[in-house]
Amino acid sequence: MEGAPVNPIEVLELTRDFGAVRAVDGVTFDVRAGTVFGLLGPNGAGKSTLLKLLVGHLRPTSGSVVVLGQESPRPERWLRMGYVAQSRHLPAWMTGEECLAFARSLRPRWDTAKAARIASRLDLTLKSRVGQLSRGQYVRLQLCLALGHSPELVVLDEPTSGLDPAGRREVLSLLIEEIARDGCTVVFSSHRVDDIERMADTVAILNGGRLEAYGPAEDPRGAGCPEEGAGSLERVYLEVTQRRTA
Amino acid sequence: MILEINSSSSTPIYLQIVEQIHRRIARGALTAEDPLPSVRQLALELTINPNTVARAYLELEFQGVIYKRQAQGTYVSPGAGEASRVERDRMVAALFARAISEAASFGMTPEEIDGVYQKQWRAHR
Secondary structure, X not given: OOOOOOOOEEEEEEEEEEOOEEEEEEEEEEEOOOOEEEEEOOOOOOHHHHHHHHHOOOOOOEEEEEEOOEOOOOHHHHOOEEEEOOOXXXXXXXXXXXXXXXXXXXXXXXXXXXXXXXXXXXXXXXXOEHHHOOHHHHHHHHHHHHHOOOOOEXXXXXXXXXXXXXXXXXXXXXXXXXXXXXXXXEEEEEOOHHXXXXXXXXXXXXXXXXEEEEEEOOOOOOOOOOOOOOOOHHHHHHHHHHHHHO | OOOOOOOOOOOOHHHHHHHHHXXXXXXXXXXXXXXXXXXXXXXXHHOOOHHHHHHHHHHHHHOOOEEEEOOOEEEEXXXXXXXXXXXXXXXXXXXXXXXXXXXXXXXXXXXXHHHHHHHHHHHHO
């Protein structure tokens, strides 16, 4: 059909090398609009590299990544997305307030009231400099920056790692509210099976750069017939990751 | 409404919600025309994906257990008690069938199985 809407993310045979190391190896998947895509994998599986390829911070060695209908990252696309990185990339000398003002100046659709609402809900200390923020506070600031313009697509790299149980719950609740908003698509990675199970519609398990399983959350192998017990995400995850290291 | 999600269970989360709502209706804790929380509310309460709650509600709607009132929310259907009792009988029958086939594989007679059943029921009470 001419002009039919495409999926917000379409990845085909995607590979990325760093020198002799193949970090992402021939990965293919789609993310449907309005769904939550959970990327699960042990440390070093290639999750961050894959997410950086999605947001356009890295270029593929081969294969293609089409995000919001565009193959190469353009500023216009960036305005429709939100990204929470795992590494610390915000300038350490800026205060939280200055970061938010900067984001507002770059994003025409920035909603000051919404950003303030998120900040107060997350108990974010906006007066402190970025360099002085704890891991938990830093993630909260990034969430504020990523969601303040109500993006169509949110990509989050391990948003709950290093948080205490209350912090985890807070972050997940915030995401739930975003998902409940019409048309918001979420991609997030974690090495915690329970986070992915609670939040994802579709699950992909990455190990050694390869997609070892990809399917609905209750049937991660995409077998089409989730047998009771056989499809449990935790079991599939353990099988997949131990097979590789064995 | 207090539901519990067991993330180490092999039952998918949406089915856990479906089963728990059936259970409430079957024992009378929820009755016809009682309102259910909104999808967003329940998702926040359980910290799960709203799409999962929506899917559970769709499943229950399909079974005739709940219904949506235009722009007002979701309610327990008038015929829900009947539907939930049918579901209850089905679930309990499946559990007994499994227990009986286990017992039979050990060579137990119906009388011996009945003895175990009587003993367990007394212990439960």
